[in-house]
Amino acid sequence: MKARSIMIQGTASDVGKSLICTALCRVFSNKGYRVVPFKSQNMALNSYVTLDGGEIGRAQGVQAEAARIVATTDMNPILLKPKQDMVSEVIVHGKHFQDMKALSYRNQFVEKAMPIVRKSVEKLQQEYDIIVLEGAGSPAEINLKDRDIANMRMAKLADAAVILVADIDRGGVFASIIGTLALLDDDERDCVKGIIINKFRGMRELLDDGIEWVEKETGIPVLGVLPYLDVNIEAEDSLALSSLRFKKSKSGEFPIDVAVLKFPHISNFTDVDPFFDEPGVGVRLVASVYELGNPDLLILPGTKNTIEDLNWLKQVGLDRAIKELREQGTMIFGICGGFQMLGTKLFDPDGVEGNGENAEGLSLLPAETVFQAEKKTVQMEGVLSSGILAGEMNLSGFEIHLGKTTLESQVRPFLQLKDGRQDGAIATDNKVFGTYLHGIFHNRLFTRLLVNQIRRSKGLDEVRETVQSDSELREEAYNLLASHLEENIDMEPIYQWLQLETLGS
Template sequence: MAHTLLVAGTASHVGKSTVAAGLCRYLADRGVSVAPFKAQNMSNNARATPGGEVGVSQYVQARAAGVAPSTDHNPVLLKPRGDGESQLILDGEAVGHFEARGYYDEHWGDALDVARAAHGRLTESHDVIVAEGAGSIAEINLHDRDLANVETARFADADVLLVADIERGGVFASLVGTLELVPDDIRDQVAGAVITKFRGDRSLLAPGIDEFEDRTGVPVLGVLPYDDPGLPEEDSVALPPVGERSVVGADDGVPGDESITVAVPRLPRISNFTDLEPLAREPGVRVAYVPPDATLDEFDAVVLPGSKNTVDDLLALTNAGFGDRLQSFDGPVVGLCGGYQMLGEAITNAAIEGTGDTDRVEGLGLLPVTTEFSESKTVEHVQRDLDGVGPLSGASGTVEGYEIHMGDSTLTDEAARPFDGDGAATDSVLGTYLHDLFVNEIARGAFVRNAFESAGIDSPAANERESGDPYERAAGLVADHVDLGPLGLADW
């Protein structure tokens, strides 16, 4: 019988995904057959597997564990699309769009059965399952239907590792409060706690740790220093709210007048924004998430990201005048997936994805492309031969990534097709359905080089700022700072 460890949290964005990925790689490095699991995920950052879609964290954790990502690792995925509605995906396949009440009343039982079955299959072929919870395990209003936390702990008979983030303050209060509010049977399964994102002298925490352990009987098994291994973000909690601006990638030592800034409109329903993370790791490159009504005068390039609701996000950009400003922008422009569709002349059958009943929505008009939506959905891992033009001029070779989209885009006039006959490009604008485009060095390097050239700035050395494999860095955090004995993992 496989041993399951549930990495649960006191809140969202406390470091659960990093700890889980670190545990997966740590165990895999020691020859343990380990697999990740998250019964229910809510995220628009998804990845394609042979069986369908999974959340990005479980895809990453599977890679860390050295196993092929599969839908068993994340059997239930909810992809928010705005107005309180989400697309429900079971075992990788889209079931439909539901509001929260409809999901819980009509489909939660099916989701529970799917999650139980997926976990059972994983236990048949692995020794250890590292499960990740969602948000807080102490949401008392959801304890009767908390699939990722409470139900997983129960049906997997899991040891629970409670993770709390000290950076946001009140770490001991959040730990104690969480233990007070979890169901009694789950409280008995808590094997220990880990404090994350700590800066400073660890000895200063000792009195608080001692009192916490005396009060609760739960040992603090580790204090992780503040360190970002470079794993992709799971959800938009890491992004600025709509209407605000945030810049990432500004800690590389390159002076501002020797760097470029890539503007990314902060779409209300942004998805797969992890596509931008490789750019932010390039020396001298800043990625600025900007409101739809932002001016583009100070920026050197623009990337339109994916969207869970392309039609409504396109309307948000149009209403904010973004398209008019983009028409007069003279730097490189790239649209990824939904961003590609927005750059075209129009979207037809728009009511299939939008929240209104309009059949045709005018695009931003930078590419001679029309997109027609349909009910069918493309979900696949792909390789393409890139013949770089426009923003990717100079790039040549094979690129790979994944496609997750509804609709097909066709040319309305002459344009280059740089990806084996897919995508579209002009001298300064390029669109593609290929997510993870900038993970490929040949595409990323060409885009960065062309953006620097367009800005009239010499490009710094083309190497990434991050040092080392992010999976190994995450494993090192766990190995160096967490006592694995009480978790039943020390002997593996």
């Protein structure tokens, strides 16, 4: 039997589509259905590496985990990763296709993408009971609709009932609902079966008159109002960088201060998420010397354009400030592009990074990087080098990078990988670390030991609370999210649209 489909679209970006899809995946999985997430075209700074080395949007990887299935590239066949102004890397079925300007992508590639997308949908329809589709941005962008392959075209292709999600936290929720529906064509509007109001704070009763008016005006039921929930699930959009989570930390508020450089082309910033769960640790984003201050730990995260962001670092004077911190003994940690910047030289002979320029690194690690066209995307496991923290321990994560980094012979690697390779580098005094391992801090024991080492250096007591594994924390978050949805949304119409009583019969 062909899978039934439900689709979550939004009145705008960052209204909560991904989290609601994640919740639905766990709700349906809890009820014993074979459920799979799908997003035809995703633009994301944070990505996920599948078991076979494919790169997809982080949200679809998370949603697959919530559905208790293994993620595949069919769940997100087209991924766009912003690289420069108006230029994105186009990834097709998990592999690099080419870098394209926005206009070229729109005019030359979008229609070619439809057979790719259709094939993935048809494959998932044969393998699962339910497909939970996620839209992108808004379905009502009138200047983009003729080339939009992520919203209503997908709803029709999968014969999906559409639920429109609106974010009340940003204001104008009723106008956004009515405006979105008004800009849809009649056949598109007929696809919209329900509405969800998301991120509500305050007295629910105050919305009743507005909800009644919307239902009367549109003839579409409001399925419920979701209260704001700060759930521990990774974001994929750069809009999340301005979230309340990063605004919680103020100077002096926490005994341990972690600063994260906010590169213009920052990517995989969810690598630092575990620090938010560490007692006594504050995390803040830094984009200037003034903001940098004197942190206990400075993190140089991933970037989609290492050389360009390294040049930015120098232009704003952060390179000198970082070196001063190094002289003071501040712990510095570079991940992927951040690791490449910590080296001495960066070479781009084939113009992989854009204009083919070379660059001087920060020279905090004796390592040189040569950028190469072939992209490394792989899940990885390794053993931490001895002499760091508590000594040897198994660590896991994933690689996504262009370029090969070579160390001087006397430099200790960060990891001895299980495939025989070595990864990263460590300064002789264990104060500067570099690694290609995305997800390094999601190895929660490693992160706790790192934080406790900083605490000891400041004369603070160690944190002795039990360390939960990252998988345990994610499971808790998925179940919390599912319960939150079921408690606040009328699920019965959704079951009816999906004809769940007939599935499997």
